[in-house]
Amino acid sequence: MQQGALADDQATPMPRPDGAYANYALGAPYDEMFARDGTVREHYAALAERLATLPPEELYRRQQACELSFLHQGITFTVYSDAQATERIIPTDLLPRIVTAAEWARIERGLKQRIGALNLFLRDVYGDARVLRDGIVPRSMIYGSRHYRREMRELSVPHGAYVNVCGSDLVRNEAGDFVVLEDNLRVPSGVSYMLANRDVVRRAFPAVFRRMGVRAIEHYPRELLTTLRSLAPFHEDVSIAVLTPGVFNSAYFEHAFLARQMGVELVEGRDLLVNDNVVYTRTTSGLKRIDVIYRRIDDDFIDPLIFREDSSLGVPGLFNAYRAGNVMIANALGTGIADDKALYAYVPRLIRYYLAEEPVLNNVETFLCREEKSLSHVLANLDTLVVKAVGESGGYGMLVGPHASRAERDEFAQKIRADPENYIAQPTIQLSTAPTFVDGVVEPRHVDLRPFILQGEETVIVPGALTRVALKRGSLVVNSSQGGGSKDTWVLAG
Amino acid sequence: MLSRVAESLYWMSRYVERAEHTTRLIAVKLESMIEQTHEESHASWRRVVAALSAEKHAKDAAISYDFTNILTFERANPSALLLSLRNARDNARQVREQLSTEVWEHLNRLYLRLQPITIDAIWVHHPARLFREILEDMHALEGVTNSTLSHGEGWYFLELGRHIERAQLIGRMLDAHFGATQAAAPKYFDWLVLLKFCTAFEPYCKAHTAALKPDTIAEFLLFDAEFPHSLRFSVDRVCDALTRVAPGAAPARRAAVERLAGRLKAAVDFGQIDELMGGGLAPYLAEITHQCEQIHTSLYASYIVYGAETVL
Numbered sequence A: 001m002q003q004g005a006l007a008d009d010q011a012t013p014m015p016r017p018d019g020a021y022a023n024y025a026l027g028a029p030y031d032e033m034f035a036r037d038g039t040v041r042e043h044y045a046a047l048a049e050r051l052a053t054l055p056p057e058e059l060y061r062r063q064q065a066c067e068l069s070f071l072h073q074g075i076t077f078t079v080y081s082d083a084q085a086t087e088r089i090i091p092t093d094l095l096p097r098i099v100t101a102a103e104w105a106r107i108e109r110g111l112k113q114r115i116g117a118l119n120l121f122l123r124d125v126y127g128d129a130r131v132l133r134d135g136i137v138p139r140s141m142i143y144g145s146r147h148y149r150r151e152m153r154e155l156s157v158p159h160g161a162y163v164n165v166c167g168s169d170l171v172r173n174e175a176g177d178f179v180v181l182e183d184n185l186r187v188p189s190g191v192s193y194m195l196a197n198r199d200v201v202r203r204a205f206p207a208v209f210r211r212m213g214v215r216a217i218e219h220y221p222r223e224l225l226t227t228l229r230s231l232a233p234f235h236e237d238v239s240i241a242v243l244t245p246g247v248f249n250s251a252y253f254e255h256a257f258l259a260r261q262m263g264v265e266l267v268e269g270r271d272l273l274v275n276d277n278v279v280y281t282r283t284t285s286g287l288k289r290i291d292v293i294y295r296r297i298d299d300d301f302i303d304p305l306i307f308r309e310d311s312s313l314g315v316p317g318l319f320n321a322y323r324a325g326n327v328m329i330a331n332a333l334g335t336g337i338a339d340d341k342a343l344y345a346y347v348p349r350l351i352r353y354y355l356a357e358e359p360v361l362n363n364v365e366t367f368l369c370r371e372e373k374s375l376s377h378v379l380a381n382l383d384t385l386v387v388k389a390v391g392e393s394g395g396y397g398m399l400v401g402p403h404a405s406r407a408e409r410d411e412f413a414q415k416i417r418a419d420p421e422n423y424i425a426q427p428t429i430q431l432s433t434a435p436t437f438v439d440g441v442v443e444p445r446h447v448d449l450r451p452f453i454l455q456g457e458e459t460v461i462v463p464g465a466l467t468r469v470a471l472k473r474g475s476l477v478v479n480s481s482q483g484g485g486s487k488d489t490w491v492l493a494g
Numbered sequence B: 001m002l003s004r005v006a007e008s009l010y011w012m013s014r015y016v017e018r019a020e021h022t023t024r025l026i027a028v029k030l031e032s033m034i035e036q037t038h039e040e041s042h043a044s045w046r047r048v049v050a051a052l053s054a055e056k057h058a059k060d061a062a063i064s065y066d067f068t069n070i071l072t073f074e075r076a077n078p079s080a081l082l083l084s085l086r087n088a089r090d091n092a093r094q095v096r097e098q099l100s101t102e103v104w105e106h107l108n109r110l111y112l113r114l115q116p117i118t119i120d121a122i123w124v125h126h127p128a129r130l131f132r133e134i135l136e137d138m139h140a141l142e143g144v145t146n147s148t149l150s151h152g153e154g155w156y157f158l159e160l161g162r163h164i165e166r167a168q169l170i171g172r173m174l175d176a177h178f179g180a181t182q183a184a185a186p187k188y189f190d191w192l193v194l195l196k197f198c199t200a201f202e203p204y205c206k207a208h209t210a211a212l213k214p215d216t217i218a219e220f221l222l223f224d225a226e227f228p229h230s231l232r233f234s235v236d237r238v239c240d241a242l243t244r245v246a247p248g249a250a251p252a253r254r255a256a257v258e259r260l261a262g263r264l265k266a267a268v269d270f271g272q273i274d275e276l277m278g279g280g281l282a283p284y285l286a287e288i289t290h291q292c293e294q295i296h297t298s299l300y301a302s303y304i305v306y307g308a309e310t311v312l
Helices: A003-011 A042-052 A058-073 A100-124 A139-143 A190-205 A206-212 A220-228 A252-262 A318-323 A349-355 A371-381 A406-420 B003-035 B038-051 B063-072 B080-096 B101-114 B117-123 B126-149 B154-176 B188-197 B200-209 B216-222 B231-244 B253-267 B281-305
Strands: A076-079 A087-091 A091-099 A165-172 A180-182 A240-244 A265-268 A273-276 A279-285 A288-290 A294-296 A328-330 A384-387 A398-401 A423-427 A432-440 A441-446 A450-455 A459-460 A467-470 A484-491
Touching: A042 A091, A042 A206, A058 A087, A058 A091, A058 A190, A058 A432, A058 B101, A091 A100, A091 A432, A091 B080, A091 B154, A100 A165, A100 A180, A100 A349, A100 A450, A190 A220, A190 A252, A190 A484, A206 A406, A220 A252, A220 A294, A220 A450, A220 A459, A240 A252, A252 A265, A279 A318, A279 A406, A279 B003, A318 A328, A349 B003, A371 A406, A371 A423, A398 A406, A423 B003, A432 A467, A441 A467, B003 B038, B003 B063, B003 B080, B003 B126, B003 B154, B003 B188, B003 B281, B038 B063, B038 B154, B038 B188, B063 B080, B063 B117, B080 B101, B101 B126, B154 B188, B154 B216, B154 B231, B154 B281, B188 B200, B188 B216, B216 B231, B231 B253, B231 B281, B253 B281
Parallel strands: A091 A484, A240 A265, A240 A294, A294 A328
Antiparallel strands: A076 A087, A165 A180, A165 A450, A273 A279, A279 A288, A384 A398, A384 A423, A432 A441, A450 A459, A467 A484
């Protein structure tokens, strides 16, 4: 046989009758597409049918088209590894993640309830502090938090909405129910990827998309604009700006995208100045007043006169203008006290306390070591739990019980006993898997779900989400900085 | 419009103009080489280098390969094509939301296309082809810039950048061909190439026939009112654009820059080629360049970096 012919045969194998997922290994407790007996779940049927008719090389071609489209649009983040900064796209997986109408209805109800309670909590903490007097949340947890902003005391915010844009991370537990893993209440990002993914994936599967009745998400920018407008005390001719740290920020694309889609100005700190407690932008025609700022800069950097004085990203005098009521800032400052790891455990209690309702969406079960009963449970079960230090993030100060040695566990137990208030523990969470197109084959990969909730005068959730996916086999880490990608999320109409 | 945005649009446009000019010079030079002896070709390359202000970086260049590499890819050369494109794109990125998707994607694609290419990869077969293709892409970019952006204030800042840059590039180009510093006196073929460098060959022939006379060529490139790569055309565009930017600015803030532009327009409107050709061309071109720089500085002071105390 000639060598050339052999090579050709290898390059284009015949598609097998069972299509692209012949070797799809079901290992996780819950897979989004396949039930435990290997049958395709009903809401994935139309997609599965279409996939069965597409040879892998066609899928590959469509995947390439998606990636090229992202590169051309400049939807990239910059990696500063060597002298030459390289631009990378955040990988988008071709195969959408599908959520049924019933599942979505519950998510929507649960998240509205949750953001409602969290905003009531923030108003309370920066106001009468009833929740502390009633002993629902310990005082030390609030006043000891580095996200607590004394400067926000007694300051009223429009509609009591401290958090105007929230991105909550949901995962499925082993029973297949969505639970909340964490809330992002400061400057959550990712919504531009939700919209950009839709744009390219819809083009890859136009017929299936139409047939399945996927709900639209394109109105997100308009809803965001409405939310921001509702914060201004007067409703005509409100001047709004998106405040970005600048072009070197990894989420810059999103800031520019949202500003463009809303039709408002994208500004950097150096474009703004404060005179007599009024905020202006410097324009070619002179100074122009700004009424509402959607800021994508952390609290610490927003005003060097009040917070970090070494910040060059912020605007000197901005906070005083805010206190004077001359400008609205979304999200409000100091919302970070409501999304740290320890407070998370209290959210179900806050929902009961403020709303007198049972939580629609549960938390991942969390043990607070500051509570005696939990402490003894944690110490007795260190080999099955993940223990996290409250003040740390990014995997620091953490013990993964099942993977730790006896000596490591004993050492960690000492630390917990010495400072129980600083630790929480959770069972190891198995994320659900969804079919993902990796290196020419469809394989299961772990996913989470981040919907975006808006609260101003109204509370609105656009029926869609960012699905983040861990592209490494078996990995549970979905962060884009650590090999994560994303998927388009299709919420079905009914 | 935000001052910072106006600044980025202005620079994006200057760099795009510089990139287009560089691309065209290299394409025409590579295509015309086959008609020239080695000495003629070298003298011609020297004029291209002078027109692009790259003398310092190209002083050791000996063959076309060197010149092309330095003018296109050399990182140390601030006027290299790749750097101009990168600077244009960096400025565009800063004001991504002000541009149309078409403009951004054309520019982004243009940069991404050239960025991975090396001189050795293009040198094997017909290197001029790449530059012709890039030139076509640049024309497409100009097309979508005109047809997909609103012709409002931002567009006029693009116009300002384009034509202030173009006026200076024409000045340097003429200086390299008529100035005292030239290495060897141009011949007939060199005048033809000069016209092609400026996309002027066909328009010139229509106006003055194919009889190529240096004085007429200089007059055409300096003073023709209708040809879009003449100095006069660019100066007119600058004057027009200045009346359209910063619509809300007080007359006092506009006065300085508009006066400078008016002075430049007078210098061009009343320029006489026969007065200049007797040795007055070099100082005239130097004066034009100087006035363009003054307009640039004044534009900044009026609209981009003014202090808050001047307007409150």
